[in-house]
Amino acid sequence: MFSPQRVERVSKERLVFAALAGQPLPWEAGHELSGWRLRPDQTWQHVVYLGIYRLDELFEVLSRLFGPSPESYDERPAGESAVAAFTVDEHGHMLPDSLVLSSCAVATGELLRTRRVRTDLLSRLGAATEDLDESLQKRLPAVTIESEDGEPTLVSGVVDHRLLSDYQKVAVQTAGVDAALSFGDIRIRSQLVVRRDEDEPVANECCHGCNRPAARAANHDFLNSPIMRDLGRVAEKIDKGDVGVALRDYLRPETDLATTGRVDVRDRIDAVLAATAPRAVPAGRWPSHPEHALALNQQLAVSTALGTSAGILGVNGPPGTGKTTMLRDLVAALVVERARRLAALTDPARAFTGRQQRYVTGQRTRVVDVWQPDLTGFEMVVASANNGAVQNVTDEIPAADAIDDSWRERAAAADYFPDIATALLTGRPDAKQPQVVEQAWGLVAARLGNKTNRSRFLNTFWYHKPDKSRKGPGEGHTWSGMLAVLKGYEQTVPDVGWSMAVSRFRAAEARVEAVRRKRAEVYRDVERREHPENHLADLRHAVKVAADAVESARLRHGAALDAERERAAEADRIASALQAGAERDARRRAAAADQTLATAERQVEHLSTGRRATAERTLWSCEAELSRWLTAQAAHQRAQPGPWEWLRTLGEAQRRWSYHDGQLLAGVRQAQVALDAARAERAAVQVEIDVVQRAVDTARRQADEIRRTLAAGVPKPQVDHAPLTAARRTVASAEQELSTAVRTHRAAEDAIRAAEADLSALQARLVRAASALGRHFPDPGWHADRQRRESAALWTDREWNEARSDLFLAALALHKAFLRHNATRMRRNLQAAMDLVGGDAPADLAPEAALAAWQSLFFVVPVVSTTFASYDRVFGHLGREALGWLLIDEAGQATPQNAVGALWRTRRAVVVGDPLQLEPITTLPVRTEQAIRTERAVDEQWLTGRTSVQRLADRLTPLGTWLDGDGNPTWVGVPLTVHRRCDQPMFDIVNRVAYGGLMIDGTGTDTGARDRFQLAYPTLPPSKWIDVAGTGARGHWIPDQGRQLDRILATLAELDFDMSEVMVIGPFRDVARELDRRARRYPGLVAGTVHTAQGKQAEVVVLVLGGAPDRAGARRWASSRPNLLNVAVSRAKRRLYVIGDRQAWSPLPYFQILAAALPPQEPVRR
Incomplete structure (x- = not known):
């Protein structure tokens, strides 16, 4: 609001x-x-x-x-x-x-x-x-x-x-x-x-x-x-849970952040080495000079970004550290990856799903073919709060000088629509006045955003038709826009078949991957090489330990044998004593056996002659008695009276007979009982005799056995002597230990011999790799020398860089071949995209149709740019995570709210900026903003004057480092550290003022430009501080300082200095207004506040400090943080001239460093 x-x-x-x-x-x-x-x-x-x-x-x-x-x-x-x-x-x-x-x-x-x-x-x-x-x-x-x-x-x-x-x-x-x-x-x-x-x-x-x-x-x-409406729309989506990873993370409160996993890349070199390993280096590379590899942290940022599937990566990009260079390699990587997926298609028509979206605009019906998901997600939008920042990026990428001269012929062969790209760079094709033609090498990026840019893109990219009658930029306008190009493709047969186009790409890809495999082998060797002497020392120590173990085992084994012998002697003595006792016992038992035998034999004799004889006599007597009774009974039976006798005696005879018969029967029975008893007695006696006889036999055998034993001698017994058993176990254990120790010792000796041989071979391979890769190889000195380490990425030597850059150009050629083979579908889809670009698409256009149209435009033009202010007007039809990539530049200048709509529509975001350069500018006073925040219950972290898109992204990035630029440690994302813009002393000033020595001076690699400057302007004095206190002031403007500025500008003009390479800036608007008046006198001169200088650079910078003498608070404000001075000084490539009151400014924070670095000079008075 x-x-x-x-x-x-x-x-x-x-x-x-x-x-x-x-x-x-x-x-x-x-x-x-x-x-x-x-x-x-x-x-x-x-x-x-x-x-x-x-x-x-x-x-x-x-x-x-x-x-x-x-x-x-x-x-x-x-x-x-x-x-x-x-x-x-x-x-x-x-x-x-x-x-x-x-x-x-x-x-x-x-x-x-x-x-x-x-x-x-x-x-x-x-x-x-x-x-x-x-x-x-x-x-x-x-x-x-x-x-x-x-x-x-x-x-x-x-x-x-x-x-x-x-x-x-x-x-x-x-x-x-x-x-x-x-x-x-x-x-x-x-x-x-x-x-x-x-x-x-x-x-x-x-x-x-x-x-x-x-x-x-x-x-x-x-x-x-311009973002107010879109913020409301996205807020409604968030309330419904319709939010992607990037925006969800972006809005995460500080209390929910997991900071324990942060990796400081200045300390954890191992993590950087792993993250930039050959497997993580993208196949595609920008066609820059093959010897000019990315700096290590640039490569780290690119590889890390490509390794994430969603979310935000913060990249800390101090001035002059190659942000655009890094982004160009990311662009090349994504184009190549999409080409790889294209190459997997046997038929280019299969790039589309077969589904179509239709809509009506005006009197025409549009048809949009929907892409296969695998070919999407590569859309790249460069966005910023600063129109100049996004224009710089998307103008630099297609410009002819963005590629090295060595690639011009190859780029020309790829012929990726350079005429259209040149026209987009040059400006309006219908301009009244002749324009300077800025040549482009290929149509890889374009400016969208505001209405003017979109209209120019629409007319140039799509609708332009050749007009040979006109003269001016673009070689008489003999080139055609993409609409005419595609119609031409529709009317002709492609000169190269799809399979041939794929084969050419595959051949370039094979070269890249062949080199990757070689670099991966070296990387594995490097991993094995880490601390090799320590490894050998460990092995030597292992051999000594094993030898000591063998000796110890031998000693223990000998001691165990001695102990076993002692325990065996003890056992033998015990056995002898037991033998003697056994002999004595045997003799006692023999005597006892003889005594027992004699006693038993006497018992047998006694029984045989005594009881058995009595029993036999009794038996004989009983048998005789029974016989008498039986004989009597038999006789009596025969004498039984007959019937007549019975009748004669009237039964008396019979009764007498029966009575006598009963007596006989009783006698028989009694005799039988006596006989049975006698028999039993005899049997019992015999049993007793048998028992005693067996005892006799046993006693006799025992006596005989004892006598035989005594005759043979009593054997020594086997003694179960526990100490001997333990000693034998100890011996067995010692033997096993000795055997194991001997094997271990032999294995250790074998290992050290193998390790020494491997190390020798490894060192030979590493020597060859170091010779071949040069500064791109991590030899032992690489870890210790930070400047050398961070100045160039590993593995990316000339051979691989050439192959990767060639693959990028081959990828563009494959994209162009795809257009030839899918001309009708692409024409229809791009026409829908032009409706969106021109603002003529229906407001209710289906998101799927809009997305497919945009994906088609990004297929042809991989990168487009827009400011956050225009983002909604450009991509308003798209939904959550519709686009693949958001590349935010100068993110330190963007308020947190600016990026919300763009992040909501994006899967992955690379946020590049620097919290130690100028921060977001707000039109709202601090206390007004605080009142609004309190009223709406918003956390203080979202105050536009307190944070930025960059700070929010940095806090989410686990790879980074700590900066202490303003006394408060600040975590920043992947830091780009190699500075290639400012000569001394400007580099040292900004490095000390803002970065605590983080940056590395990389300007030494471009001595040619410095030498040419010195040769062209040999009399130009070195950087200095012209000490002008001034006697009067108009606000913050000091006229005496203005007069010194006029002398400097006049001197530069006399030297015929290119005034577009001169910048005059000041911290206050009173100063800026006066500087602007000078700019009108010197065409090309850049003038204004330090804020207006962000993103710009010049050979010569004049910093006019001004500052009302009676307003010390204004100077305190200007020196309260390092940001303002950091931006001012880092604009200067060759010379920095400071005009100001040295006594008033030099005691202030950060300006102390400036004063110490720049020699003072009295003002020239004339």
């Missing part, structure tokens, strides 16, 4: 006019523009600015509102803005929807009215704009006119002086600043636009003249922050 855009000052050269009473307005008859002769397709549009106010006055109003900052001395913004603006056509009719009301003016009005920061300022702005538009329309009734096609058209009335004055009053009242600010003239900026002829058909495509139509207002957010 508080980012008003500046309105240009009145300048007839720039077609900016004041609306002065009594003088015709630019659309009225009598104005000088009415005499211009225009082409039939040209007409005028005029932007009218109402309520012109000074930005420093606005700053003061806001400062008074919230209280001035005690540190605010010369922070006030310069320039003017306006409260409102609108556009009128060539006749003075106000164009519909062209009114813009300043968000800053409305927000300031609200602050003045409510004394607080409203959270709904955007809606308040919208409502105020509608109110103002309604008020203006009421004052300007519509009229009906006849259009060019004869149809009646309703337009607004013609704007005149009276209406303009009325409009201005209404505008400032609507904004609410009518009482707070003073307003100057009404200002009008006129511009030529091209009429559109919607009816001219060209193969269903747009024709030349497809620029923005005159009936529509030029796209302008010419008063408000």
